[in-house]
Amino acid sequence: MANKVSNFSDLIQRVAASCLLHPLAAGRHDPGDAPENRAAAEQEVYDEYDSEEEEDEEREGFRVWEESQGEGRADNRVMEMEMLMSEVFETVSSMKRAYVSLQEAHCPWDSDKMRMADVAVVSELRRLGVLRERFRRKVGRRAGGSAHGPVAATLREVVAPYEAAMEDLKRAVKAREVEVENLKEKLKSATSLTKKGRFQSKKKVSCSQGQVATLPAPDLFEGTMGVVKEASKSFTAMLLSLMRSAHWDIAAAVRSIEAATAATATAADTAISVVGAHHAKYALESYVCRKIFQGFDHETFYMDGSLSSLLHPDQYRRDCFAQYRDMKAMDPVELLGILPTCHFGKFCTKKYLAIVHPKMEESLFGDLEHRRQVLAGNHPRSHFYSEFLGLAKAVWLLHLLAFSLDPPPSHFEASRGADFHPRYMESVIRYSSGRVQPDQIVGFPVSPGFKLGNGSVVKARVYLVSRS
Numbered sequence: 001m002a003n004k005v006s007n008f009s010d011l012i013q014r015v016a017a018s019c020l021l022h023p024l025a026a027g028r029h030d031p032g033d034a035p036e037n038r039a040a041a042e043q044e045v046y047d048e049y050d051s052e053e054e055e056d057e058e059r060e061g062f063r064v065w066e067e068s069q070g071e072g073r074a075d076n077r078v079m080e081m082e083m084l085m086s087e088v089f090e091t092v093s094s095m096k097r098a099y100v101s102l103q104e105a106h107c108p109w110d111s112d113k114m115r116m117a118d119v120a121v122v123s124e125l126r127r128l129g130v131l132r133e134r135f136r137r138k139v140g141r142r143a144g145g146s147a148h149g150p151v152a153a154t155l156r157e158v159v160a161p162y163e164a165a166m167e168d169l170k171r172a173v174k175a176r177e178v179e180v181e182n183l184k185e186k187l188k189s190a191t192s193l194t195k196k197g198r199f200q201s202k203k204k205v206s207c208s209q210g211q212v213a214t215l216p217a218p219d220l221f222e223g224t225m226g227v228v229k230e231a232s233k234s235f236t237a238m239l240l241s242l243m244r245s246a247h248w249d250i251a252a253a254v255r256s257i258e259a260a261t262a263a264t265a266t267a268a269d270t271a272i273s274v275v276g277a278h279h280a281k282y283a284l285e286s287y288v289c290r291k292i293f294q295g296f297d298h299e300t301f302y303m304d305g306s307l308s309s310l311l312h313p314d315q316y317r318r319d320c321f322a323q324y325r326d327m328k329a330m331d332p333v334e335l336l337g338i339l340p341t342c343h344f345g346k347f348c349t350k351k352y353l354a355i356v357h358p359k360m361e362e363s364l365f366g367d368l369e370h371r372r373q374v375l376a377g378n379h380p381r382s383h384f385y386s387e388f389l390g391l392a393k394a395v396w397l398l399h400l401l402a403f404s405l406d407p408p409p410s411h412f413e414a415s416r417g418a419d420f421h422p423r424y425m426e427s428v429i430r431y432s433s434g435r436v437q438p439d440q441i442v443g444f445p446v447s448p449g450f451k452l453g454n455g456s457v458v459k460a461r462v463y464l465v466s467r468s
Contacts, residue, residue, distance in 0.1 A: 080138070088131050095124035129159075216321050216404035218452040224398045225458050229447065231391040232292075236285040238387050242364045243284075254283040258444055260290075282428050282446055282463045289447040291354045292395050296448070297411050299403055303346055309403055321404035324397055332389040336379040348392045349374050352385075402450075409450040414462045418442045424449055426459040440464040 098120035105113035243250065295301035299309045299316070309316045327335070327344070336345050352374055361371055365384075373380050379389070402408050414425055420440050427436055428446050442462045449460030 077138075084131060084135060084138075088128070091124055091127045091131060095121060095128070098124055216317075216324070216401055218405070218409075218454045218456055221398070221401045221405065221409065221450070221452060222456070222458055224394065224401055225450070228391070228394040228398055229461070231394040232285055232289055232447065233281075235387050235391045236281055236288055238384060239288070240281055240284050242384070246363045248363070250280045254280050257283045257287045260287070279429070279463065283444065286444050286446045286463070288355055288391075290445075292351050292391065293411075293448055294354070296395075296399060296402070300343070301347060301350070301399070303343075303350060313406075317404050317406060320400045324400040324404060327393075327400075328397060332393040333379070333381070333386055336389070340379055341377055344393075344396055345377075345379065347396055348379065348389060349377075351392055352388060355388075405453060407453040409452045409458075411448055411450055412460065413448045414442045414445045414460050416442055416444050420462070420464060424457055424459060425462050427464050428461050429464060436464065437466075439467045441467050 098117055101113065102117035102121055105117050240250075243253065295303075300306050332344070332348075335342075336348065339345060353371070356370070358368060358371060361368055370380050370382065370385060379385065402411075412424070418441065420427070420436055420442065422436065425442070427440075431437070441464065443465035444463050446461040446463055450458040452458070
């Protein structure tokens with residue numbers, strides 16, 4: 001009603017303004033101003049008034065509709081916030097119950113209940129984080145798309161641990177990817193080397209099958225040395241696993257081995273280990289090889305004073321190669337079961353007692369049963385001793401071949417602190433560049449090398465360290 005009155009007053013003002021601009025005398029009439037023209041003009045004025053009134057009514061209707069819509073949205077927001085708060089209170093109550101269960105699991109101690117309660121607490125905390133994120137988004141939409149003040153700060157505090165964990169996982173994934181790529185490269189190179197080795201071995205067998213069956217050859221010696229290397233790795237891995245299971249101080253054992261390899265080392269040199277944290281196996285393999293190769297240059301490993309290789313060299317070489325051919329395909333366990341006191345059996349007894357100390361055996365197995373059987377002239381039927389026999393057989397066959405060759409191969413070993421010579425040495429550590437750095441020296445020898453009569457060299461395996 002107020003709008004209508006306002007419109008009517010506006011109409012009166014327009015009519016008054018028109019009269020002032022176009023005054024009409026009481027007795028004057030325009031010749032062309034017929035009565036019908038005046039009626040049309042009046043009708044036009046009234047039509048204008050009606051159209052303006054309709055527009056005002058439409059604007060008023062739109063305003064009322066918008067207000068009703070706004071009130072509806074506000075009601076929806078209130079309902080959403082009420083639902084959100086009810087979920088928050090419910091989650092807090094659940095977390096409280098889970099925390100009470102966690103405390104109850106402590107006394108008396110129940111690991112299963114503890115684990116279940118811990119999972120429940122973490123689950124409720126995550127649910128609270130989700131609810132907080134929903135609240136932040138709602139506030140952000142009302143504030144123009146971004147949260148401000150304490151809400152954003154609290155959210156950052158909640159999200160920060162998850163972001164840190166995500167970064168750690170990403171770094172771990174990258175490290176695994178690099179490791180997978182390295183393993184793929186190793187597999188590829190190993191496959192190519194295997195194919196190449198098979199091709200070469202087939203070629204050698206096809207060209208000189210008769211010679212291999214009747215005469216010793218440097219190639220046969222090199223192949224046997226490869227068998228020795230694999231057998232020493234396998235036995236060392238088992239021994240290291242048993243030492244770790246027995247809770248040995250591996251670092252102290254490594255230091256003791258290093259001190260034994262350095263004949264001229266001072267107390268300061270042996271106090272600090274040069275072996276990396278993951279390279280204890282090389283120090284232990286060095287110890288095993290040093291013990292089992294001791295006396296290799298003598299025809300019986302100094303088990304007796306025989307001089308047959310000097311008195312009857314040709315016959316001794318033929319006998320050694322005949323023993324090699326006879327023993328090569330035999331199982332050492334079965335052989336020692338039949339002939340426990342043969343020369344090979346005596347060799348196994350001597351080397352086992354040298355490698356496995358009584359205190360070591362007792363700590364590894366809890367008793368000295370292996371040692372008692374060996375001292376009695378028998379050979380245990382255990383997995384550990386079978387692994388040792390595999391290494392002992394490989395070294396024994398290599399020794400027979402060495403004394404079958406004319407001239408016999410010369411035995412050499414790298415000394416600690418010596419410069420690295422790629423012609424005579426091979427690093428047990430593989431470098432990413434594939435090439436040994438120029439500042440590397442021998443930390444300790446791992447296995448010996450041999451120089452054969454045809455000029456070829458079986459490289460000594462060494463553990464390298466930086467000169468500084």
